[in-house]
Each structure stands twice: as structure tokens, then as C-alpha cells.
Amino acid sequence: MSLLVVGSMAFDSVKTPFGEREGAIGGSATYFSVSASYFTEVRLVAIVGSDFPQSELDFLAERSVDLAGLERSEGETFKWKGEYGFDLNTARTLDTQLNVFQDFRPQVPDAFSESEYVFLANIDPELQASVVEQVKSPRLVACDTMNFWIEGKRDELVKTFGMVDMVVINEGEVRELAGESNVLKASRKIIEMGPSTLVVKQGEYGALLIQKDSVFSAPGLLLEDIYDPTGAGDTFAGGFMGYLSSEEDMSDASLRRAVIFGSVMASFNVESFSYDRLRVLTQTEIETRYRQFSDLASFDRI
């Protein structure tokens, strides 16, 4: 029932073919927390600068996100600027200002150290490992990463993967890390590094849940209007981990439902800039969209 997330909080300036937004609230931990908050209470470990608006922190607190692990530092919050072309699967980074995030050394408060579910959003794999060392006997530790760490800190990343139960990453990153173009073979190579479960995000094509002897393929919802894919992966992870932690059921059927709830949350998130759409979701909307996924993918057994 207790879900801990460690990651970034940021200001994003994003341009897509459908519009642009300057200095919107972003960051992996932010997207994750808001998304997961529809399923469970969330414990946040992150860092913000003195320029981060109190109103946003109040919003998170109202959504039952526990901010006891939030470090407020003198200086500016992490800032990212990026652009998407018509291929909304890949962002082009125009500018990155790490600011206070550069010195982020995640401290898990004592009150959070017995968290049962832990998500390590995309940060330096050495910091991810340090978080694992700070939590006592979690039931499930999952982590994300990105090409930057695959290319720059491969050994550290492989070491972190050896410490976690689950990895939630993009299909391209699976191929890159494994050095193997076939996704199934590549996934099995990563499973050999330690995690028993791989969630492979395929952008508009959906997601795969891969374990040693089983594969689940979740469909991608066909949306007519995708405004901003920023945070889709973290929003997916939030729905996925939020659902799992609320159910306390790690069966294959439960993991599959969790992938669909993750997909549901991500599908809402891309409908607006920042997490505007996630702010105002209802349980009914979430359930209705889950059923849309069922209708999309169902066919008769024979």
C-alpha cells in the first residue's frame, strides 16, 4: 500500500506541431505522482528550487502525495526545453539546465524507508542504487532509465538493474542496452541482468510485459489528438505502479491490468500540455477508458 517515487521535478518548455508551452510544471516524479495518486497514496523524494510554485506543491499534497522527502533548495529548479516533430515518439532536447537537480542526492526519510513499492524514475543509475540501499525489504522495486545513461554509465546501470525486480523502459532503449534488434531476444538479455519483469513502452503501439516465460502485449489507444507526449512514460509508470500497490497482487492477471491502467493514464496525459488533463480526471473517466482498451483489443478465443 505504500508507494515511493524518486525522480525529478522540473519546468518544461515544450513545442509540438500542435502548440507550445513555456515553463510548464514537469519532471518524472511529478508526472508519476499525480498519475499514481488516482490509485494510492504516494511518497515523493525529489528536489525543487526556490522558484517552484507553492500552489503546485499544495496541489500534490491535496492529492495525497506525501512531500516529507521533498528537498527545497536555494537556486533554480531543473529546466528542460524540447521539441517534437510529427513523429511524437521522440523529443529533440533544445536546452537542459540541471540547476539544483545537479546536486540531488536522494535522502529517503525514515518514515519512507519501509515503503513496499518503489519506483526509481529516470535519474543517474548510481543515485537509483543509493535509493535501493535506503529502503528496507520492499516488495517491488522498479526503475526507468534513458539512452543517456545507457551510453554514459552502462556498468552502473547494469549494476542497478541487478538490484531491481522490474525495469520499465522504451523499446529503443531495450534494443540499445542489449545490442540486439529483436525485441524478445533483447528483453531476455536484460532479464538475465537481474529484473524478473520488463515493461517495454512502445509509444503509440502500446506496451509489452515480458517475463521469462510469458509475454503480454497491450494495445496503444488510437488518439486523434495528441498534443504533448512529454511525461507519457512517467504517467504510464504512475498508473502501473499505483494500481499494483493498491491491489497488492503480483499475479500475471494483476500485472496485465496494471499495464492497461498505466496505458489509460498515459493516454489521458498526452491530450494536453503538462499534466493539465491529469489534474481533473475522475474515476469514472479512468474506468470508461479502461473499457475502451478492452473493446479495442478483444477478440473471440477459439
Added chain:
Amino acid sequence: MSLLVVGSMAFDSVKTPFGEREGAIGGSATYFSVSASYFTEVRLVAIVGSDFPQSELDFLAERSVDLAGLERSEGETFKWKGEYGFDLNTARTLDTQLNVFQDFRPQVPDAFSESEYVFLANIDPELQASVVEQVKSPRLVACDTMNFWIEGKRDELVKTFGMVDMVVINEGEVRELAGESNVLKASRKIIEMGPSTLVVKQGEYGALLIQKDSVFSAPGLLLEDIYDPTGAGDTFAGGFMGYLSSEEDMSDASLRRAVIFGSVMASFNVESFSYDRLRVLTQTEIETRYRQFSDLASFDRI
């Protein structure tokens, strides 16, 4: 119950990262016929040269493919040479020799003119239209095409699309023809051209079945060993149309099952060069793989 296919028969020389094969039997009508023959009797309209082996024609006849519409011409059979890189979704054409196929003017024999199900494989859209004019009141006419015709004979292609019920094409071709990157919007533009149903082949990601008010997403089976994707699309179409014509049921549920049977047949085909794998399939293997697709994609409704 009567399924007519019009398309090419060819010799293919194919190189993939996993091997190569010179002068293997190929062609859209060939792949389609063999695949569909596992579901229903097939009527073939195509052209071969005097170099086409009688043993292959005997094989087709044994599989209940009616060759009354096969033209045997003096000269050489259509020859294609291509290569695939590690991205097995796209072939690079190295050489094309149309030979007798250049003068192909499909003649539908009288005995075939009342065929109820018709598949127009990828040939000149004007020839596709001429076939539609030769069949009397079919229940379902479906067609394929390729970028070559989208770019070179757009108007003729759009005219042909206005004459058919269903279009079975690749995702990239949907985007190119509609001039629209969003697949759902692009598909709706093509539906406005005439066909009520679009089957969008997404390579390793599966396939979509799109109608005015509904979408079905079929998963792609994750295969560890893909030897040769040549003919996968035609094999898909053969399973899809073969199943539909055997069932005589055009409900949404039946169309969805047909997409899965098409996917099943295509998944076998890519496991070998030419249609080696399709030659020796059993009904049990087909049903077992259908159930693999069910297991792959199923999750609880809520």
C-alpha cells in the same frame, strides 16, 4: 464460399540478415493462395512464363487452388530481387524484371465471374479496377496496393478504392496516401474514398481493423526468429480473406477473428524463406497459434 485472387506470381531472390535464397517461388497471388487454401477453395488469376515449374502448379492444385484463370505465356516469369536489413519491416529492391507480367491483362474466366469474395493483390490500380468490372455482385471486394502506385497513379488508385469494400495496406502507405501522420485521421480519410473497412498492417506491431465507428487492434506475435518477411502481407491477406469466405459472416466479431487468422498465417510465413513453412502447416498448428495470440493479448475486463 468462393474466393478469387488476382495478383503476381514470381521468382524472388531475397537476402536477409539470416540468410539468402535465389529464385524462390514468390508473388502476391502465390502467397495469398497458399495461405487462403487452409480455409477455403481459391480461384487464381495470374500469369507465369514458360520457366515456372509445373511441380509448383501441381502443389497449388493439390491445395484446391483452381488454376483455370492462370495464363501461361511464352517468356520468363516476373523476377524480383531484394534485401532486408535488421529492420525487417522494409525491403530494398535491388532488381525487378517484369517479363511476362508486363503484359498481364487479368481475364476472369466465366466460371469465376460469380465469385463472392475477391482479393485484388498489389498490381496496377487500373488492372484492379478492370477485375472489379469482370465480377458480378461480389459480397466483398478487398484490395492491396503499394507506395509505387500511390506515387505514380494516385488518381487511378483513388478511383479503384471507390470501387472496393475493403483496403488492406501498410501503415506507412495509409499515412502517405492520406497525407496525414495521425493513423486514425489518415484511415478516416481513406474510408471517405469509398471502402467501409481498412485493415492497416503494422509489421511486427500487428494490425488494425478500422471502420467508421470502430477500431480493433491485433497484437504482433513476438518471434525470436524471423528469417524472411517477404510475402507476409499477402499471407496475412490470404488468412484474413480465406477465413471470412469460409465463415460467410461479416460481423465485427468475425472480422476480428479473421485479422487474427491473417496474423497467424503471416507469423508462420516469416519463419522461413519463400513459403516453405506454409507448405507443411497443419490445422492444429494454426489453431494452437491462434490461442497464442489470445494469450498474448488477453486481460481482464473491469
